[in-house]
Amino acid sequence: MMFEEIRVQVNGLELAAKQWGDPDAPAIIALHGWLDNAASYDRLAPALKDHRVIALDFAGHGFSSHRPDGVRYHTIDNVDDVIGLADALGLQQFILIGHSMGAGIATYVAGSFPERISKLVLIEGIGSQTNKGEEAPRILRKAVDDLRKTNAKRKPVYETREDAIHTRAHAIGVISVDASTHICNRGLVPAGEGFTWRSDPRLKMSSAIRLTEEMVTAYLQQLTMPVLLIRGRHSFFATEKTLQDRADRIPNCRHALLDGNHHLHLEAETFAPVADSINAFLAE
Secondary structure, eight states, X not given: OOEEEEEEEETTEEEEEEEESOTTSOEEEEEOOTTOOGGGGTTXXXXXXXXXXXXXXXXXXXXXXXXXXXXXXXXXXXXXXHXXXXXXXXXXXXXXXXXXXXXXXXHHHHHHOGGGEXXXXXXXXXXXXXXXXXXXXXXXXXXXXXXXXXXXXXXXXXXXXXXXXXHHHTSSSOOOHHHHHHHHHHHEEXXXXXXXXXXXXXXXXXXXXXXXXXXXHHHHTTOOSOEEEEEETXXXXXXXXXXXXXXXXXXXXXXXXXXXXXXXXXXXXXXXXXXHHHHHHHHO
């Protein structure tokens, strides 16, 4: 299925997205993981029947604008951008899908605006990393140090696209070279005689502030729409108890444990069952 590139002005930024399907069909906004981009939905989006899928590049990722100089990337700020994207596209109500970090952001969007989300699909994630309140001073100090160091760093440059693709394939959450190629096709930019990452280096900085688990629970309790949690049997999250504990706090959450790694929705061998699970969930 062919896709369309779209651009939307939101909160002073140009946000980019890939769109598949009939523009008049029920809309899905799809949110990618950390340091990924909209191309992580290249396989899943065309397989979601009878829907319009809008896969967003978060700020600092893919073809979307970077945040202004001297500004940090806060997870919660992406909620403004998702709602702004929906407003710009005239979507009063929509289906929301998120993967990994995108699932965390989807949690906060849906928890804050439950009346606007008809159904929620979380792939390999719920909420975000938390800390106890007493750890806040240490976390902020590290974030300040990180900003100073990041401003002095240069992006790595790879001699060939293949070098960058293999590097991404073996990063956190190891994925296949094929899956990495999809992400890198949108995530690389020429740099001299080589290639470097299009993403903003500030995305790798430590968070300046994190929610507490009690705060995350408050969002989960507001998820009154039907929710589907999809997990990969071979993901590094496979034995993560936090996801299960959080899912248990969602009023109407069902589970699908499927073969695959952390990017099971993008891998050629495992995306089809993910699509089948989501199609069945959306058809109900």
